[in-house]
Amino acid sequence: MNSLSIQQTVARHLLTVEAVRLQPGSPFTWSSGWKSPIYCDNRVTLAYPEVRTFIKNALADRIRQEFPTVDVIAGVATAGIPQGVLVADVLNLPYCYVRPEPKAHGMGKQIEGRLEAGQRVVVIEDLISTGGSSLKVVDALRAAGADVLGMAAIFTYGFPLAAQNFANKNVPLVCLSDYSSLLTEAQALDYIPVDALDSLSTWRENPAEWGKE
Numbered sequence: 001m002n003s004l005s006i007q008q009t010v011a012r013h014l015l016t017v018e019a020v021r022l023q024p025g026s027p028f029t030w031s032s033g034w035k036s037p038i039y040c041d042n043r044v045t046l047a048y049p050e051v052r053t054f055i056k057n058a059l060a061d062r063i064r065q066e067f068p069t070v071d072v073i074a075g076v077a078t079a080g081i082p083q084g085v086l087v088a089d090v091l092n093l094p095y096c097y098v099r100p101e102p103k104a105h106g107m108g109k110q111i112e113g114r115l116e117a118g119q120r121v122v123v124i125e126d127l128i129s130t131g132g133s134s135l136k137v138v139d140a141l142r143a144a145g146a147d148v149l150g151m152a153a154i155f156t157y158g159f160p161l162a163a164q165n166f167a168n169k170n171v172p173l174v175c176l177s178d179y180s181s182l183l184t185e186a187q188a189l190d191y192i193p194v195d196a197l198d199s200l201s202t203w204r205e206n207p208a209e210w211g212k213e
Contacts, residue, residue, distance in 0.1 A: 006058055010177035011185040013051045014155065019044040020182060022192055024199045027211050035211030037196075037203050038179075042126040042154050043079055055176065056086035059152050062174050063091065063122050067149040071119040074098055074111075074146075076126075076137045083154065084124035098123075098137040110140050117145025128156040128175060131165040138171055150174065155182075158204060179204055 004012065014020040021028075024037035045051045063070060075084025075097040088095035096113025103109055115121070121141055125134045128151075138148050150172035156162065158179045166173045183200055186192045192200065203210040 005181075007177045007181035008185055010055065010058065010154065011182040012189065013045065013048075013054060014040070014042070014177070014182070015185060015189060015191055017044055017048050017051055020155075022186055022196075022200065024192070024196045024203075034207050036207065037200055037210075038157075038182075040127050040155060043082070045154075046082055052086070055154055056083070056090055058176050059083070059087045059124065059154070060090040062176070063087065063152055066152075066172070066174050067120075067122045069120055070122045070149055072096060072115060072121045072146070074115075074121050074123050074137070074141060076123060076134055079126040080124045083126055087124055087152075098140050100133060100136060111144055115141070115144055115146055119146055121146045121148050123148065123151040125151055125153040126155070128153045128162055128173065130159060131162040131173075135165060135169050135171065138169055152176075157207075159207065 019040065019042050021039045022037060027035045027037050028039045030036055045055055070093065072094045073084050073088035073091065075081040075095070077097055077099045081097045084097060085095055094114065096111055096115050099110050099112070101110065123137055123141070128134060134151060141148050148171060153173070153175045154177065156175040156178050183197065187197070
């Protein structure tokens with residue numbers, strides 16, 4: 001394991017604990033309606049202390065390298081909340097989390113915790129697909145006066161649309177692992193048959209049309 005890159009190690013962890021499922025012959029249906037040969041639920045990693053610890057430390061290391069002036073860690077509700085807490089604890093930094101929309105009751109908050117205008121924030125997300133919901137959190141933080149330095153995530157599918165969306169919002173994105181690394185490790189672990197690789201590779205090129213007759 002020590003000879004593997006961070007990208008490969010994280011991918012291997014995700015496959016080993018079944019946080020990622022690859023089923024090109026029996027695809028999943030996402031909420032968007034897309035057919036997908038992959039389903040990723042990084043919340044599963046929280047049940048495995050060794051994997052959880054590796055991921056939180058790897059995220060903290062990347063943030064130290066890429067965003068050394070960070071003041072506050074912000075988690076994306078809901079899956080980014082526990083990951084953000086873990087990272088904030090490692091870095092000994094204040095923490096908040098951000099809802100998709102303001103609450104319809106109580107104080108009507110969208111940002112939970114404490115955030116002061118001008119503070120430099122790094123957002124923690126578990127998974128990046130198109131980036132749409134993650135970037136709404138950036139909008140909320142900026143509206144509150146935060147200086148968003150960037151976002152760190154466990155895994156990205158690597159869609160070109162996501163790269164464009166993050167560039168349009170001027171949000172640097174760092175991810176521990178990606179789809180290409182996942183396929184490499186899935187092959188190494190004999191997780192997928194060789195004849196499924198083409199289908200898995202072409203899915204990312206046009207996910208909206210993949211699997212349609």
